[in-house]
Amino acid sequence: MADEAPRPSAARRPAGRGELKQERAVQTRAQILRAAAEAFAAKGFPAVTILDIAELTGMTKGAVYFHFANKEALAAAVADEFYHRLRGLADAVTAEELPPLPRVTTYLTRTATAFRDDVVIQAGARLQLERSLIDSALPQPYRDYTALLARWLDEAARAGELTAATPEAFARVLVASLFGAQHISWVLTDRADIADRIQEIIQVTLPG
Numbered sequence: 001m002a003d004e005a006p007r008p009s010a011a012r013r014p015a016g017r018g019e020l021k022q023e024r025a026v027q028t029r030a031q032i033l034r035a036a037a038e039a040f041a042a043k044g045f046p047a048v049t050i051l052d053i054a055e056l057t058g059m060t061k062g063a064v065y066f067h068f069a070n071k072e073a074l075a076a077a078v079a080d081e082f083y084h085r086l087r088g089l090a091d092a093v094t095a096e097e098l099p100p101l102p103r104v105t106t107y108l109t110r111t112a113t114a115f116r117d118d119v120v121i122q123a124g125a126r127l128q129l130e131r132s133l134i135d136s137a138l139p140q141p142y143r144d145y146t147a148l149l150a151r152w153l154d155e156a157a158r159a160g161e162l163t164a165a166t167p168e169a170f171a172r173v174l175v176a177s178l179f180g181a182q183h184i185s186w187v188l189t190d191r192a193d194i195a196d197r198i199q200e201i202i203q204v205t206l207p208g
């Protein structure tokens with residue numbers, strides 16, 4: 001058999017047409033998702049049309065429908081990405097191996113700035129407010145965020161750092177405070193002062 005160049009390993013082999021096509025589909029879906037988040041955050045679910053999203057992305061309506069069956073499927077996908085990003089913030093804070101109370105305050109602070117800076121977070125919060133208008137199974141709101149804070153606050157309680165209330169009650173108060181503060185900040189300052197508001201919540205509820 002004539003000497004043949006060794007077959008490149010998969011790691012070195014240039015991407016095939018199928019892989020390039022798949023990568024392009026992933027990128028297109030992400031582009032549509034971001035445009036949907038921008039539209040939902042700015043106009044609200046009821047007012048947004050698939051044409052809006054096509055125009056925001058420069059795609060045809062058909063291209064959008066290829067990835068998402070309807071507007072409800074888009075809302076569900078944006079909501080899922082919203083919770084994925086909240087979990088990602090929590091994972092990053094956990095990786096810093098902070099003591100429990102600094103872990104809680106760091107997570108609250110980063111969540112607040114994500115509300116200010118991340119349109120997917122802004123869209124997720126608004127979609128949950130509009131959930132009764134969306135014929136799609138959105139995740140149950142507040143549950144996971146509250147349970148995570150309660151787990152971390154329970155560590156603080158077991159270390160004797162939390163005496164004012166039970167971890168569960170404290171977690172509910174913090175989630176209500178953060179959710180309320182980001183909503184008030186959105187209405188009054190388009191979330192410009194959300195970071196200051198969350199610092200005030202932390203200073204009042206978790207002093208020292």
Ligand SMILES: CCC[C@@H]1OCC(CO)=C1C(=O)O
Pocket residue numbers: 111124125128129140141142143144145175178179
């Ligand atoms: C402040 C943490 C709560 C979080 O922020 C907005 C929102 C939307 O419902 C949330 C959720 O569902 O967990």
